[in-house]
Amino acid sequence: MSATTRLPYLATAAVSGLLFGAGLYVSQMVDPLKVLRFLDFGAIPRGGWDPSLALVIVAAIGVMFVAVRIGRTRQAPAFDTAFNEPEFKRIDAPLVLGAVLFGVGWGMSGICPGPAISLVAFWPPNLLIYLLALFAGSYAGALVIPSGRERRLAVAR
Amino acid sequence: MDSFSPIPALAGGVLIGLASALLWLGNGRIAGISGIFGQLLPPARTVVWRFVFLAALVLGTLAAAWVVPGLGVGGPAGKPAELVSAPAAWGIPTPLWLAIAGLLTGFGTKIGNGCTSGHGVCGIARLSLRSFVAVGIFFSVAIITVAVTGIVA
Numbered sequence: 001m002s003a004t005t006r007l008p009y010l011a012t013a014a015v016s017g018l019l020f021g022a023g024l025y026v027s028q029m030v031d032p033l034k035v036l037r038f039l040d041f042g043a044i045p046r047g048g049w050d051p052s053l054a055l056v057i058v059a060a061i062g063v064m065f066v067a068v069r070i071g072r073t074r075q076a077p078a079f080d081t082a083f084n085e086p087e088f089k090r091i092d093a094p095l096v097l098g099a100v101l102f103g104v105g106w107g108m109s110g111i112c113p114g115p116a117i118s119l120v121a122f123w124p125p126n127l128l129i130y131l132l133a134l135f136a137g138s139y140a141g142a143l144v145i146p147s148g149r150e151r152r153l154a155v156a157r
Numbered sequence: 158m159d160s161f162s163p164i165p166a167l168a169g170g171v172l173i174g175l176a177s178a179l180l181w182l183g184n185g186r187i188a189g190i191s192g193i194f195g196q197l198l199p200p201a202r203t204v205v206w207r208f209v210f211l212a213a214l215v216l217g218t219l220a221a222a223w224v225v226p227g228l229g230v231g232g233p234a235g236k237p238a239e240l241v242s243a244p245a246a247w248g249i250p251t252p253l254w255l256a257i258a259g260l261l262t263g264f265g266t267k268i269g270n271g272c273t274s275g276h277g278v279c280g281i282a283r284l285s286l287r288s289f290v291a292v293g294i295f296f297s298v299a300i301i302t303v304a305v306t307g308i309v310a
Contacts, residue, residue, distance in 0.1 A: 002203075004184075004203045004205065004206050005205050005206075008183075009183070009184055009206060010205065010206055010209050012179060012180065012183035012184050013180065013184060013186075013206040013207075013209045013210040013213070014209050014210070014213040015179060015213070016176045016177075016179045016180040016183070016188060016210060016213070017176070017209065017210040017211065017212070017213025017214040017216075017217060018176075018213045018214070018216060018217035018220070019172050019173070019175050019176035019179065019217060020172070020173055020176035020177075020188060020190075020210075020213075020214050020217060020274075021213065021214040021215060021216065021217025021218035021219075021220075021221065022169075022172050022217040022218065022220065022221035023169045023170065023171075023172030023173035023174075023175075023176060023217075024169065024173065024214075024218060025169070025217075025218045025221040025222050025225075025228065025229075025231065025232075026165050026168050026169035026172060026221055026225060026228060027165055027166050027168070027169020027170055027172075027173070028162060028165060028166070028169070028228055028229035028230070029169065030218060030229070030230060030231060030238070031229045031230040031238065032239075032240055032241055033239070033241065033309075034160065034229060036241065036303060036308060036309045037160055037309060039296075039299050039300050039302075039303040039309075040300075040303050040304075040309040041300050041303075041304065042303075042304055042307075042309075043309070048160075050160045050161050050162075051161060052160075052161055052162050052163070052165075052166040053166070055163055055166035055167050055170060056166045056167075056169055056170040056173065057170065057273070057277055057278060058170065059166070059167045059168075059169075059170025059171050059173075059174060060170040060171070060173040060174035060177065060278045061174070061277075061278055061281050061282050062170075062174060063170075063171055063174025063175055063177070063178055064174050064177045064178055064181070064278055064279055064282035065282040066178070067174075067177070067178030067181050067182055067282070068181065068282050068283050070182060071181055071182055074182075076185065077181065077182055077183055077184055077185035077186075078182060078183050078184075079183050079184055080184055080185045080186075082185060083181070083185040084185050084186055084187065085283070086187075086270070086285070086287075088270075088287075089285075089286065089287065090287075091286065091287060091290050094268040094269060094270075095268075095269050095270065095287055095290065095291055096269075096290070096294060097265075097268060097269070098264075098265040098266065098267070098268035098269020098270070098291070099265065099269045099276075099290070099291040099292075099294035099295040099298070100265070100294055100295070100298050101261045101262075101264055101265030101268075101269075102261065102262050102265030102266050102269060102272060102295045102298075103265075103294060103295035103296070103297065103298025103299040103301075103302065104258075104261050104265075104298055104299075104302050105257075105258040105259065105260070105261030105262035105263075105265060106258075106262060106273075106295060106299040106302075107298065107299035107300070107301070107302025107303045107306070107308075108241075108243075108254065108257065108258040108261070108302060108306065108308070109240065109241060109254075109255060109258035109259075109262070110241055111240070111258065111259075111262070112190075112262065112272050112273040112274075113190040113191040113194065113262065113266060113272045113273075113274070114190040114214075114272070114273060114274050116190075116259075116262075117190060117194065117211055117214050117215060118214060118215065118218045119218075119238055119240075120215045120218075121215050121216075121218040121219040121222065121231060122218075122222075122230065122231040122232075122237070122238035123238075124237065124238040124239050124240050125239075125240070126240050126251055126252050126255050127240060129252045129255055129256050129259070130240065130255040130256070130258065130259040131259065132256075132259070133255070133256040133257070133258070133259025133260045133263065134194075134259040134260075134262055134263040135194070135198065135263060136259075136260060136263060137259060137260040137261065137262060137263025137264035137265075137267070138191070138194070138195040138198060138263035138264065138266065138267045139198050139263075139267075140260075140263070140264050140267075141195075141263065141264040141265075141266075141267025141268045142195065142198065142267055144264075144268060145267070145268045
């Protein structure tokens with residue numbers, strides 16, 4: 001039995017998911033319009049701009065920053081043999097192009113992948129179409145770029 | 158600034174940070190939602206914990222909506238959740254608009270290895286240069302997209 005199917009590992013994933021979902025609701029980032037009101041910088045001079053998203057992400061980064069420092073003092077996480085830290089470091093074309101395309105999709109909808117899953121709780125009209133497209137896009141992306149750590153690292157050298 | 162909600166924003170951000178911290182220190186995994194669901198697809202590895210995490214994310218949203226009702230959308234006292242439509246003058250049906258947005262987001266986060274959570278929260282906290290670049294680009298492009306579509310008005 002691999003580490004990732006043992007009970008403490010799965011329980012950690014479950015509690016993390018619960019906290020993440022609660023955070024998306026409490027911060028109201030589950031509401032696409034709330035997200036778009038942050039991205040609407042035209043409203044800064046006009047009035048009505050909503051900076052909430054910036055506070056959400058800064059607070060989350062602050063907590064995670066401490067966790068990363070704590071992690072650096074340890075050999076391994078509590079329930080697996082190693083931290084899965086990305087080893088691919090290069091700024092390459094897929095990173096840049098991917099961020100551009102994601103930025104367009106996010107700006108069109110006010111939805112990024114976390115809230116997309118979170119919204120399943122409230123199941124608004126057309127969510128299914130969005131989710132199917134999200135999975136199809138992700139699958140297409142996996143066919144286009146070299147997937148797997150070893151292959152990407154080999155390309156990087 | 159009528160919709161600015163600093164206290165729920167900070168509280169929700171701390172919850173998201175704690176979720177990410179727990180998954181990192183417990184399982185050594187980055188709480189990047191695009192990566193977690195993207196690898197449910199073939200060639201899939203370690204599907205079980207990913208499914209557990211995503212199901213719990215939905216349940217956590219529902220539970221919070223019952224415990225703290227009336228914060229924005231969803232739950233017993235909230236407005237119904239609603240997705241946005243294309244700008245009226247563009248004449249694009251809503252399902253098509255959302256399908257294009259979903260395809261771009263799925264494809265972009267896959268080839269760019271992350272979204273708002275993986276790059277935005279975890280990557281910045283790890284001081285990853287790739288994440289700083291990705292976050293700078295996708296925030297800028299999203300802000301430009303909203304300006305071009307005028308979708309908020």
